[in-house]
Amino acid sequence: MHILVATGGSTHSNIALQQCLSIAKLCVVEATILSVIEREDDEPEANAILAQATALLDTAVRSLTTKIRIGSPHEEIVAEAATEIYDLLILGEKSQLSLLARLMGPTAQRVIAQTEHPVLLAKQDAHILHRILLCESGVLSLSLVDRLAAQLPDLLECAQEVTLLHVMSQISAAPWVEGQDLQAGAKELMVAQTPEGEWLVHDLEVLQQVEVAVTPKVRHGLVIEEILAEASDGRYDLIVIGAHPSEGWQRFLLEDVAAQIVLKAERPVLVIP
Numbered sequence: 001m002h003i004l005v006a007t008g009g010s011t012h013s014n015i016a017l018q019q020c021l022s023i024a025k026l027c028v029v030e031a032t033i034l035s036v037i038e039r040e041d042d043e044p045e046a047n048a049i050l051a052q053a054t055a056l057l058d059t060a061v062r063s064l065t066t067k068i069r070i071g072s073p074h075e076e077i078v079a080e081a082a083t084e085i086y087d088l089l090i091l092g093e094k095s096q097l098s099l100l101a102r103l104m105g106p107t108a109q110r111v112i113a114q115t116e117h118p119v120l121l122a123k124q125d126a127h128i129l130h131r132i133l134l135c136e137s138g139v140l141s142l143s144l145v146d147r148l149a150a151q152l153p154d155l156l157e158c159a160q161e162v163t164l165l166h167v168m169s170q171i172s173a174a175p176w177v178e179g180q181d182l183q184a185g186a187k188e189l190m191v192a193q194t195p196e197g198e199w200l201v202h203d204l205e206v207l208q209q210v211e212v213a214v215t216p217k218v219r220h221g222l223v224i225e226e227i228l229a230e231a232s233d234g235r236y237d238l239i240v241i242g243a244h245p246s247e248g249w250q251r252f253l254l255e256d257v258a259a260q261i262v263l264k265a266e267r268p269v270l271v272i273p
Helices: 010-023 040-057 071-083 101-105 107-114 145-151 153-160 177-184 187-193 197-207 223-233 246-250 257-264
Strands: 002-006 029-037 063-070 088-091 117-123 131-133 163-166 213-220 238-242 269-272
Touching: 002 010, 002 071, 010 029, 010 040, 010 088, 010 117, 010 187, 029 040, 029 071, 040 063, 063 071, 071 088, 071 107, 088 107, 107 117, 107 257, 131 145, 145 153, 145 197, 145 238, 145 257, 145 269, 163 187, 163 197, 163 223, 187 197, 187 213, 197 213, 213 223, 238 257, 257 269
Parallel strands: 002 029, 002 088, 029 063, 088 117, 131 163, 131 238, 163 213, 238 269
Antiparallel strands: 117 269
């Protein structure tokens, strides 16, 4: 797995490095550490930051490269991601953001909106990714589980437990969804062969191929609230959600599920495009 880790020497950037280290304990990792600076005069500081990062990761990964780019952090991270065949980007996310930062979009959210790569947001503490919460929306023809298995098979195979979550919400329900289905559990939906049940069955079949313990689960209510509640109740090591790359005014849609989960979750969040 080739991982790009962005670091600026801050506390939350260091958590991103620690998260990369925890993944390297589970599978073979090639890492590139990137530091973005505003001007050339900042290069000595960036070299010092990269030296510390190298000391942390050097013996844990198969190969290690360091890079410095000059410019806007989110633009340079996205640009660097486009230059190599990276499997995963890891960024640190500040736990508290000002109102202006929320409105303009922090670096991590801007990267997610503009890259086609999976992005893992490290939060608070680095986690060994044994217990994973997969939040399946069932919106796309290619399921979240299909995309995760295709893009990050090593990460999925290292998991010990996976909870496959689908939230049934009256607000987002399609016209053909019957009232009783909005209150049904995972087993009921699968037995009834509803569209949601068929998504769950398909995803279970995919996950069983990698021999990971899987629990299908359905919650009822508002999507964002239910995902955050399940993540908190289950004490997962990683939340996995899907998103589409977007640009311009689209990143200002504060009700966007991916943006809200990234902003509010206390656990690491992996966003799969």
